[in-house]
Amino acid sequence: MQVSLPNKWIPRAYQLPAWKVMEQQKQRRGVMVWHRRAGKDLTAINFIGVAAHLRIGLYWHLLPTYNQGRKIVWNGFTKDGRRFLDHFPKELIAKQNDTDMRITFKNGSIYQVIGTDDCDKLVGTNPIGCVFSEYSLHDPKAWDMIRPILAENDGFSYFIYTPRGHNHGYRLWKMAKDNPKWFCSTLIAGSGEGCTKREDGTPVISDEAIQDELDAGMSQALIDQEFFCSFDSPIEGAYYGEILLKLEKEGRVRDVPWDPKLPVNTAWDLGMDDSTSIIFYQQVAQEIRIIDYYENFGEGLQHYAKELDKKDYVYGTHNVPHDAAVRELGTGKSRKEVARSLGMRWSVGKKRGVEDGIQAVRDCLYRCFIDKEKAARLVDALSQYRKEYDEEKKIFSSAPVHDWTSHGADAMRTLAWCFRDKPKNKKPPQDKAIEN
Secondary structure (H helix, E strand, O other), rough: OOOOOOOOOOOOOHHHHHHHHHHOOOOEEEEEEEEOOOHHHHHHHHHHHHOOOOOEEEEEEEEOOOHHHHHHOOOEEOOOOHHHHHHHHHEEEEEEEEOOOOEEEEOOOEEEEEEOOOOOHOOOOEEEEEEEEHHHHOOHHHHHHHHHHHHHHEEEEEEEEOOOOHHHHHHHHHHHHHHOOOEEEEEEOOOOOOOOOOOEEOOOOHHHHHHHHOOOOOOOOHHHHHOOOOOOOOOOOOOOHHHHHHHHHHOOOEEOOOOOOOEEEEEEEEEOOOOEEEEEEEEEEEEEEEEEEEEEEEOOHHHHHHHHHOOOOEEEEEEHHHHHOEEEEEEEOEHHHHHHHHOEEEEEEOOOOHHHHHHHHHHHHEEEEEOOOHHHHHHHHHHEEEEEOOOOEEEEEEEOOOOHHHHHHHHHHHHHHHHHHHOOOOOOOOOOOOOO
C-alpha cells in the first residue's frame, strides 16, 4: 500500500516558502504572521502529518485554550466541507481518542491538540514538534516551559498567528525578523490594485471584499489587525489595549530603575486554585513606578514570603484584595492571619465591583511607568485583558474573560484602588518581607 503525504493537499503559492522551510527543517524555529483565512492551521496539520512519518515522536498542535483547540482544529472544516483531521490518511491511523484529542499513527507517532490554558499539564512530556496556533493569545509561559525540551531533543517549533498588539507575539516577530536562525513570514490580505497592494499580499481575500467589510461596519483597527497584520491595533474588546499602546509611544514602558531611597509597595491577586500575582511599585507624588512583577501557581504563602525576602527592597505596604480576610473552613484562619504568622503585614482592601475596578485601573495607568523587562508579563496581561465575546449573539458581554491575563489585571486593580484610597495610617517600612 502506498499513501502520499501531504494527503490530497497542495500548498498554495504564498504558503510554499514556509512549507519548504518546515519540510527541509533547516530552520527549526519560525514565525508566520499571516492574515485571517490564510490557511495557517491547515498548513500546520499537513506539515505535522509529514513530520510524524519522518521521525517517530509526539507532536503538539497548541491553541490558547482547550475549547479553542476542539472547536478550531479537532472539529474544524475547510470551506469545501472537508474535516481538518481527514488530511491524516485513515490507512496510517492506529487509533483516535476524541476525549484527549489525540491520534496515534501506526508507526508510533502521536498527534495531539493541546490547550495551553493549563500550562502545568505540559510538564513532564517530551514533544519533538510543536505548532503554536494563535500564539499572540497564548499564555507566553507555555513556550518558556516547552523550549528547553525542544532544545534538548532537537525538535521544531513554529508560531502561526495574526497580531494582537505589542505583546509577546510582537516581540517574538521582531526577534525572528533579525535572527537568521529563525524563519519569519508576514502575509497580508489583498494583492490587487489599491491601497493594499504589497509584495507580501495574498489573493485569498480581495481588496473589494475588505472594503465590503469596512462598509458593513467592521472597524478600521480590526481590519488593520486581521487583514493587514498590524501590530499597532489593540485587541478588539480589550479594556486597556489602547492605553498600553499610548504608554509605549510616550516611552512609559521602559527601563524603570528601583530607587533604594523609596519604599517598595506591593499589590496582589491571591489565587486559590490558580495563579497568585504580585506587582512591585514605588510612588513619587502622583507618579507610580512599577519596577517588578512576580507570578506563580500552586504555591503556599510561605513561598511568596520567601520570594519577597530574596529581593533587596525595603517594603512599605503589602496590599491585598478583600478575600484575604475570609476564613477558610479547613483551617479556620484567614490568609491575612497566615501571612501575619509568616511576618508579612497585609493591608486588606474593600470589596468592590469589577467594572468600577476596571475604571480605576484606566485612571491609574496614565500615572504609571512600567519596567519593560521585569514587568513584561504584566504588560502582556494588561494589553490582552478583554471582554468575553458571545459567539452566538456576536457581541461582547460586560464580563471579562478569565484566563492567564486575569491574574495580572486583578493585581493591577488592587494597586489602582490603593492609589485612589487615602491611607488611614502610615506604618514604618519593612526591611524585609519577613519580620524578625
